Amino acid sequence: xxxxxxxxxxxxxxxxxxxxxxxxxxxxxxxxxxxxxxxxxxxxxxxxxxxxxxxxxxxxxxxxxxxxxxxxxxxxxxxxxxxxxxxxxxxxx
Numbered sequence: 001x002x003x004x005x006x007x008x009x010x011x012x013x014x015x016x017x018x019x020x021x022x023x024x025x026x027x028x029x030x031x032x033x034x035x036x037x038x039x040x041x042x043x044x045x046x047x048x049x050x051x052x053x054x055x056x057x058x059x060x061x062x063x064x065x066x067x068x069x070x071x072x073x074x075x076x077x078x079x080x081x082x083x084x085x086x087x088x089x090x091x092x093x
Contacts, residue, residue, distance in 0.1 A: 005090070006060055010055060049071070055089065
């Protein structure tokens with residue numbers, strides 16, 4: 001699987017975890033040079049607190065387009081140390 005935005009591969013892995021239709025990429029398969037910290041957090045009733053990254057490619061920012069669960073619930077432990085994408089980030093095989 002690949003996560004692509006603004007013609008750049010942000011992440012690539014053959015070991016994503018799929019939950020609720022979202023591919024969660026292992027953190028070591030994501031290019032950190034495209035990620036910028038965000039202060040945004042949301043809560044999921046069963047996964048826990050999600051934190052976000054902005055994606056920045058060639059000076060173009062896609063705010064809060066990646067998220068992760070730093071301390072997921074026991075039910076969501078398979079996505080610990082994984083990052084998922086949305087907001088126009090194309091996830092393809």
